Amino acid sequence: METPTSASYWVHRLGRRLYNRKSQLLDCCRSRHYDTIQEKHHHHHAYHRVPSPQAQDLLRAKTNEHGQLQCRGCDEITYLLRWAEAERRKDPNHKCTSPKRIIHNSYIELDMCARMSNCDACQVVRRALLLDQITGRDAERLRDMDKQWPVQVALDIRPGGDSLLVTIEKPSGILLFFATVVLSQKPCLAVGKKTKGPSPASMLRPNFEELRRVVANCHDNHQCSSRYRWNSRNPSWLLEILDDGKVRVIPGPSHLVDYVVLSYSWGDPTAMPAEEWARIKGAATKTINGVPVAERTTPFSRSQLPETMQDAIAITQELEYKYIWIDSVCIPKGTDWDTEASLMHEVYGNAAFTLLASSSTKATEPMLHDRLAWLQEPKPCKLRNHFLYNTQKPLHEVRLDPPASQRAWTLQEERLSPRILYWTGQRWYWSCPEYQAVESSPLDLPSPVCVAEEQSWSPPQRFLHVCRIGDFQSIDQEWLDIVEAYTRRDLAHSADRFLAISGLAVRFLEAKLDGGGKTHVSEEYLAGLWREDLARHLSWSVASAVDPKGSHQEVAPSWSWASLPLCVNTKMRHAFKQSPHFQFVGVRQPSSDYTLITPSAPVNREVVTNPRLRSKLAEQHGRTVKQIEVRGRFRRFISENSRDVPWEEIEWQRGDRVGFNFEKYPGQDLHSRNYDDGRIVSKDAHGGEIVGQLDYVFSTGRCFGEKKSKSVALADGEETELMCLELGEMAMLLLRRNPGPEETWRRVGVCIGYEQRKGFFYGCESRTVVLA
Structure with missing residues (x-):
């Protein structure tokens, strides 16, 4: 068949014969996509x-x-x-x-x-x-x-x-x-000159030849494996790719093999028919007495799996890999889920690369789509002495846009992967610590914002890099960035709040170990926070107060960001200098005869010398922490004689500028609260104001008939009972005492950057408080 030259030819002649020369594997897998492209296009x-x-x-x-x-x-x-x-x-x-x-x-x-x-x-x-x-x-x-x-x-x-x-x-x-x-005004090719790049026939299907070269170059010439591979262990189970469209589940071989990991979105079960969600859940491997059933350990057709998995297997085989790891298939039902989740840093760290399914919104959607951008052959275009070029979408935008980026589990899957293949609907992107590549046409230009903006975006592998080189200050900053990204994401099961980030917690802890774990470690995982920089970690805030419905305080304590509802924008990073008066005392077991676990408590030698056991136990223990004792300067947030005034009477706005005007209330202690976004103001008669941010909004209608003390939100009128604990030179926690015989305090908000009241804690005594 001759190579066509006109663009219109492809619209009318694109059909099954175009793919007869392609591999039988991809013809079989993509027949539902490419064979009908002409019919669908003209029908539409x-x-x-x-x-x-x-x-x-x-x-x-x-x-x-x-x-x-x-x-x-x-x-x-x-x-x-x-x-x-x-x-x-x-x-x-x-x-x-x-x-x-x-x-x-x-x-x-x-x-x-x-x-x-x-x-x-x-x-x-x-x-x-x-x-x-x-x-x-x-x-x-x-x-x-x-x-x-x-x-x-x-x-x-x-x-x-x-x-x-x-x-x-x-x-x-x-x-x-x-x-x-x-x-x-500078052409990359002369007008009318034919390109020597891929023809429309090859651009309509993924350019696997170019991708194989990119992957091989990374494997042969980069140090990604020697620097970032975690160890020589395989996952417990792998999916082996066989001929004739068959696969089977096998135990991970004793020697490390090259395998691909799939990172994808299952989809929103509330937005799809029940039978479709059942099909996604049904892809999981069942077990009998802890062993996968024979229907999975013997060859079975890949068509039994949802479309995203089918296409991931096809891409993996096209790139000449024999094994792939897919979570629901390779973590059989009945497996110790907590243990497997805490080993994600190994699964992703040891993989040949992670295949991130950016092109599909749910598991039942294909990864391979009609690449309609390439229906016409790219050629130079000139209007009034200007050449028009398409650009390559910056990688950081590709990372943030797809539905997979809204799923909590995929965050650690991306941050723990040394090599990532982002698969979008029209092209692929490759990223490793030493190189980034984009499937391109001969007339592509890098996006004009790539050079200017890319520097402000952390590459996917930055977390692994700072962990490897032991840059502790950067590691702490990376964790704050991780939490900001994580709290914005969704989870199918709220009980997985800590599990979906457990692999990152283990990797963080391992990076902090002194002398490779042979000596005592002072770092400690505390319900999503870290002890060595606890004051900073406690100073997280929400961008705006959120609805208490969906709060996870049964999963995490009030002082942890993990107690917030899902999909909340948080602020973790701000200028911070810890107060010299703040001190972490220890973890407290909530009981009348409580046990205080101090930072100097001895660590079992077996735990310290066995990295796998140490990491697992440290992360699992950290999830269970509910109460901690801390010490710092402590005082009332609002004076006893303060007057409650309407918010609209003190807020001052001029265009984009927002401030406060207290001229109606000269010489008075006062406070006010914005019931829409949770801001709260406290002002002494002759001092400056302090603006705090509450975590939750309070609605009288929503909490009607419910005792105030049971709500995680600060009820109307409870502002005057707030106490505050100094964390940094201009950072404090807002606390409300819990009911009960034991004096424990729950977090309700935070104040950051109170420039008008720098001496707010001057002369206050330090006090030990229990945060719950």
Whole structure:
């Protein structure tokens, strides 16, 4: 079969014969995706085969002075380029963003222009919108009839280079899609010159040849394995990939083998039919007397597994690996789940690489999708002395966008992996400690924000790197970053709150061990916090007070971030200097005859010398900590004679500036509370104010008929009972005494950075308190 040269050829001729020369494995696996791409594409646009007269006018392409096909809609881009030239004549360093111009009335119209009129600029814009979509479902959303609004472009002028900002938004201003097209006066290829890169046939399927070279280069020339591999143990169970579409579960061999780990999202069980969730759960390997059933240890068809797993197996085999680890399949039911969860640093640290399924939103969706961005062959496009280029989406955006990044379990799967293959709907990304690569076309340019912004984003392997080199200060900062990312994520089972981060906790502890674990270790895991920097860790705050419904105080104590509901934005990092008066006393067992475990308590020698046992027990013990004794300066937060005033009477706003105005209440002690976001203010008569942030909002209606003391939120009127414990030079905990004969205190909020009252704790005595 001859290699076609025209873009329209691929729209009409793309079918099964295109893939007959590909490997039998991928043909079998992807038949549901690629074999019907032409049929699905034309069926979707069947009602647009006869465009309206207005659309026909917009789709009418002509040849411009550069020999490029240009439609009427692209005249708007030319207009913006002329506008930019005029602005630059006035000021060469001028920077601004132009008003938006409509180039097509909908994405479907843009798609038709790119395919039928072969408009070069529209092909670049269409490809930009598709490449910006991470999942296969996102790309399909572009053709959703409910999302067909005008395609607009604006020209962003900057001294470093111009770019087209492509948007699709509703009339109300709600942004649906966004993409960037880079403009350059320097071509990477001459206009009209054919590219020597991949043909559309190969771009429509993943470029495994390029990927194999990238993986082999990392294996042969990098030090990732010698530096970051944890040990020589395999997971307890692996999935062996056999011929003829078969797989089987086997015990991990005694010698380390190259295996791939799948990181993916199971999906939201509340957003899918019960039978679909049952199918995902049914992929788990069952056991009899702790041994996987024969149906799994003997060869079985991979088609029995959900689509994400099937495609992950196909990708793994295409990259010439024989083994893959998938959580629900390789942690059989009945296995000690706590033990397996605490060994995730080994599973991911020893893997050849982690395959992160960024292209699927749930386990029943495929990873391999129609790569519609490559329906036309990429070629140089020039308008008014400017070349239009597609960009490579920055890796940090790829990491944050897909549904997998909203799942709590995937955080440690990513941070514990030395090598990661991010699989998106239109291309793949590779990341290891020494190199990052993107599946590319010959006309790709790096995103203009990559160079400027990438430095502010920690690479995925930074946590492993600082642990390896023993940079303790950076390790502490990395943990704060991990917690901020973790609290924003969701969990199917709230009981896994600590389990889903246990592998990271073990890795953190191992990095802190003195002399490889041969001497006493002073670090201690305390319900998600760490003892050596406990004051800083206690000073976490919520971005805004949250609903107490869903609080996990049955799982974690009030002073731990783990007690918060799921999917909460927290702030862990801020300028902090520990108060010299703060001291950790010890862990307390909650009972009348309590046992205080002090920091100097001896450690069993077997635990210290056996790394696997030590790590497991230390992490498991840390999860169970409920009460700790600390010592620091202690006082009332609000004076006894303070007056409660409405928030709206003291808050001062001028545009973006927000402050407080107390002129209505001269010479008075007062306090106030914002019931919407949980801010609370305390002010002495002749002193400055202190602004605190409560953890939870309180609703009288929600707690009607419930005793105030049972609610984790601070009830109306309880503000005057608040006490505060100094943590840092300008950081304090807000505490409320728990009911009962024992004097214990629960956390209700925090104050950070009270510049107006630096001497708030001056002259106060230190006191030992029990936090619960």
